[in-house]
Amino acid sequence: MNWNAIAYQKQHSYVWQHGESLLELLNAQPDEDITDLGCGTGQLTEKIAATGAKVIGLDSDRAMIAQAQANYPHIPFQVADATNFELKTPADAIFSNAVLHWVTNAEAAASQIAKSLKPGGRFVAEFGGHGNVKTILNVLSKVTGKALQPWYFPTISEYSTLLESNGLEVVYAMLFDRPTPLGKTGLAGWLAMFGQRFFPELPEQRWQEITEAVEEEAQSLYQADQWVADYRRIRVVAIKPLSKNPTV
Helix, strand or coil: CCCCHHHHHHHCCHHHHHHCCHHHHHCCCCCCEEEEECCCCCHHHHHHHCCCCEEEEEECCHHHHHHHHHHCCCCCEEECCCCCCCCCCCEEEEEEECCHHHCCCHHHHHHHHHHCEEEEEEEEEEEECCCCCHHHHHHHHHHHCCCCCCCCCCCHHHHHHHHHHCCCEEEEEEEEEEEEEEECCHHHHHHHHHHHHHCCCCCHHHHHHHHHHHHHHCHHHEECCEEEEEEEEEEEEEECCCCCCCCC
16 A cells, blocks of 8 residues: 655645544653554654654655655654564553554454554554445445445454453443534545555556545535545554553
């Protein structure tokens, strides 16, 4: 999966801007070892670094990492996959914003996250939850005639169970709606950034026709003179227990 890091940074800044409030749940402390898993172009990584924490940004996309390094040369970044990344030492915290719905092998990611935390370490994440972009997906499937479920959008129960089965204790979990303004022409941009990659065989002219058809069918998302994506998000905080066999 290859990303256009420049377009992502310029046209989809809401991705990390919405993640800024997630930093309050992280509550990074000076000298903590923190991993930003799926760091993108590094904006939230830099905010973690500003707390005095020792942070590394990981992302599976080389273009994203190259842009992050250009943006923040004082922070270490590394190309790595959420299902098999390796840290030099276990982390005090693993932070992840708007990434894990792209990781369809959720079991492998949860296992790797749990292994990579220190005992007592925390996992703080937000990503697409059950029902995320449901209208957009339904319309895109109708227009293309292709059944689409390209992302991992779990319920709270499903994701909490997954984390707990990998030895983490879920202490906070929330599923909530976040209608996300995209601007007057933003649905086309959203489709180009996040949807077109699932139709690599289509010529550009055909994709343009699909985009126009989606806009026509998805008029319920055009509100107050702009497009609004029907986002639903999961936020979760989980802790790695200090001991597997606590005494009473």
